[in-house]
Amino acid sequence: xxxxxxxxxxxxxxxxxxxxxxxxxxxxxxxxxxxxxxxxxxxxxxxxxxxxxxxxxxxxxxxxxxxxxxxxxxxxxxxxxxxxxxxxxxxxxxxxxxxxxxxxxxxxxxxxxxxxxxxxxxxxxxxxxxxxxxxxxxxxxxxxxxxxxxxxxxxxxxxxxxxxxxxxxxxxxxxxxxxxxxxxxxxxxxxxxxxxxxxxxxxxxxxxxxxxxxxxxxxxxxxxxxxxxxxxxxxxxxxxxxxxxxxxxxxxxxxxxxxxxxxxxxxxxxxxxxxxxxxxxxxxxxxxxxxxxxxxxxxxxxxxxxxxxxxxxxxxxxxxxxxxxxxxxxxxxxxxxxxxxxxxxxxxxxxxxxxxxxxxxxxxxxxxxxxxxxxxxxxxxxxxxxxxxxxxxxxxxxxxxxxxxxxxxxxx
Amino acid sequence: xxxxxxxxxxxxxxxxxxxxxxxxxxxxxxxxxxxxxxxxxxxxxxxxxxxxxxxxxxxxxxxxxxxxxxxxxxxxxxxxxxxxxxxxxxxxxxxxxxxxxxxxxxxxxxxxxxxxxxxxxxxxxxxx
Numbered sequence: 001x002x003x004x005x006x007x008x009x010x011x012x013x014x015x016x017x018x019x020x021x022x023x024x025x026x027x028x029x030x031x032x033x034x035x036x037x038x039x040x041x042x043x044x045x046x047x048x049x050x051x052x053x054x055x056x057x058x059x060x061x062x063x064x065x066x067x068x069x070x071x072x073x074x075x076x077x078x079x080x081x082x083x084x085x086x087x088x089x090x091x092x093x094x095x096x097x098x099x100x101x102x103x104x105x106x107x108x109x110x111x112x113x114x115x116x117x118x119x120x121x122x123x124x125x126x127x128x129x130x131x132x133x134x135x136x137x138x139x140x141x142x143x144x145x146x147x148x149x150x151x152x153x154x155x156x157x158x159x160x161x162x163x164x165x166x167x168x169x170x171x172x173x174x175x176x177x178x179x180x181x182x183x184x185x186x187x188x189x190x191x192x193x194x195x196x197x198x199x200x201x202x203x204x205x206x207x208x209x210x211x212x213x214x215x216x217x218x219x220x221x222x223x224x225x226x227x228x229x230x231x232x233x234x235x236x237x238x239x240x241x242x243x244x245x246x247x248x249x250x251x252x253x254x255x256x257x258x259x260x261x262x263x264x265x266x267x268x269x270x271x272x273x274x275x276x277x278x279x280x281x282x283x284x285x286x287x288x289x290x291x292x293x294x295x296x297x298x299x300x301x302x303x304x305x306x307x308x309x310x311x312x313x314x315x316x317x318x319x320x321x322x323x324x325x326x327x328x329x330x331x332x333x334x335x336x337x338x339x340x341x342x343x344x345x346x347x348x349x350x351x352x353x354x355x356x357x358x359x360x361x362x363x364x365x366x367x368x369x370x371x372x373x374x375x376x377x378x379x380x381x382x383x384x385x386x387x388x389x390x391x392x393x394x395x396x397x398x399x400x401x402x403x404x405x406x407x408x409x410x411x412x
Numbered sequence: 413x414x415x416x417x418x419x420x421x422x423x424x425x426x427x428x429x430x431x432x433x434x435x436x437x438x439x440x441x442x443x444x445x446x447x448x449x450x451x452x453x454x455x456x457x458x459x460x461x462x463x464x465x466x467x468x469x470x471x472x473x474x475x476x477x478x479x480x481x482x483x484x485x486x487x488x489x490x491x492x493x494x495x496x497x498x499x500x501x502x503x504x505x506x507x508x509x510x511x512x513x514x515x516x517x518x519x520x521x522x523x524x525x526x527x528x529x530x531x532x533x534x535x536x537x538x539x540x
Contacts, residue, residue, distance in 0.1 A: 019448070030475075031448065031449075034448055034449050035449045035474045035475070036449045036451075036474065036500070074435060226449075226474060226475065254430060288515040303483070314450045314452075315451055315499075316454070316472060317451065317452065317472055317477070317478075322519070339474055340451040340472075361451060378496065384470075384477070386454075
């Protein structure tokens with residue numbers, strides 16, 4: 001077995017007493033104090049995540065845009081300098097090789113951030129298509145650029161106090177360049193937690209530790225991969241290998257099975273032919289029919305199951321692979337991700353809304369289930385030898401109004 | 413590690429304290445550290461018969477679910493409703509307020525056959 005990679009922050013993780021584990025070929029912190037505590041700290045204050053294990057690829061050259069339009073599902077031509085977008089690396093079957101974020105910090109270079117565990121596969125896949133785009137240069141920068149994510153209601157004030165220059169525009173996916181203690185930092189209003197306020201920071205390796213320490217000094221709580229997973233799950237964000245890729249039976253999951261596909265797949269004329277287009281058009285058409293309630297075979301053939309959020313009664317965890325039974329007693333799908341998440345009780349409503357002191361827990365999941373199911377439908381989730389009541393919900397978290405993400409709790 | 417000397421232990425990380433005919437059963441600090449972030453506990457109701465070496469319940473953390481194995485045989489006389497409702501309370505005091513069940517022991521010799529603290533610690537220190 002090859003040696004595990006360590007990020008530039010490895011010594012900090014050890015000093016902070018992190019529980020370390022292998023992830024995607026890297027030795028990463030699973031938690032420092034605990035998953036539950038770190039989840040809550042992110043929702044109330046700010047969580048600081050080492051995400052340097054993620055793959056960072058730069059793409060440049062006269063035909064860079066043309067290449068990206070061909071291998072990614074979103075419309076990269078819509079990306080102005082200073083913007084980022086969620087996108088998917090599709091295969092010809094309309095399934096995902098990986099999901100990714102595409103950043104355009106400067107005019108002549110794109111940065112594609114991919115999942116750590118898929119990096120080698122993605123690079124091989126992308127290189128396979130590169131031959132047709134002479135002059136395009138794709139470089140793996142994973143080891144030379146460090147990446148931190150600062151997420152939560154206090155993230156903006158923390159950065160505003162450190163940064164010389166402007167924070168990026170206060171809207172999702174906006175980018176900016178700034179300096180912290182004279183060190184250049186690239187900032188993105190992106191993240192994987194569902195927090196209305198959150199930033200990702202791209203740093204030179206040599207500057208990374210100082211900036212990590214500054215943020216911790218301001219009260220940012222280091223968060224491991226454990227809470228990174230529970231936070232994304234509560235936010236309903238897909239994880240490759242669970243909601244994207246292949247399902248429990250080894251079948252390709254259609255990209256339009258995830259609701260984010262609406263924002264990640266473009267059929268703009270500017271894209272022309274791209275990898276997976278024909279299959280994705282069929283899925284898109286099917287998704288439209290399903291939305292309109294037209295459940296006949298062509299729609300269900302291209303998109304038989306979709307990813308839905310399910311609230312679960314009790315405190316047991318419905319882990320990936322748990323069977324989900326419909327009201328008629330028939331199997332309707334499988335849990336793709338499940339956990340128990342903590343949440344702060346919200347006090348008052350509307351503008352007066354604030355996070356309370358009381359901590360509660362709830363069992364939630366995402367599932368891949370029959371497309372004909374609807375929000376509000378009651379289900380039974382098989383958790384080992386027990387049966388738990390479940391209900392399809394639109395989402396587990398309200399992420400739209402800063403500064404706080406608010407839990408949407410289902411009563412049973 | 414220094415597990416309490418007044419308790420007996422099973423290799424599967426449960427502890428047991430004999431009080432006359434009754435044995436109080438819980439899980440060790442080492443088990444709590446391994447599992448971390450306890451969120452769910454399934455314990456048998458009073459009257460349930462449990463057998464040494466067999467599963468009597470389960471404990472779940474955010475990361476994993478584990479079987480609880482009975483260190484002794486007998487009949488459950490009481491279960492700790494406070495921790496059943498809030499499993500995270502085990503972490504704060506696994507040998508005291510974090511006990512799980514009380515069992516009327518059917519074979520007291522089983523208690524004597526369990527590991528002492530030193531033997532348990534020696535075994536547990538080999539695990540991570």
